[in-house]
Amino acid sequence: MVTKYYFLIQFNAVRSKILDWERLKVMLIRVRISYEDYSEM
Incomplete structure (x- = not known):
């Protein structure tokens, strides 16, 4: 459960x-x- 939230936070930061x-x-x-x-002008 906690690792899923951590992964989402990391993913959002990278994105x-x-x-x-x-x-x-x-x-x-x-x-x-x-x-x-x-x-060029």
């Missing part, structure tokens, strides 16, 4: 870290694209 990483990656890609567009 939130992965989501943060995905969000950061998307942000970096957007910044890079906008920077390339700006340098």
Whole structure:
């Protein structure tokens, strides 16, 4: 019973870290694209 809750907490923590990483990656890609567009002008 306790281990199940512990596993769920760990899973949520890992999932939130992965989501943060995905969000950061998307942000970096957007910044890079906008920077390339700006340098081409």
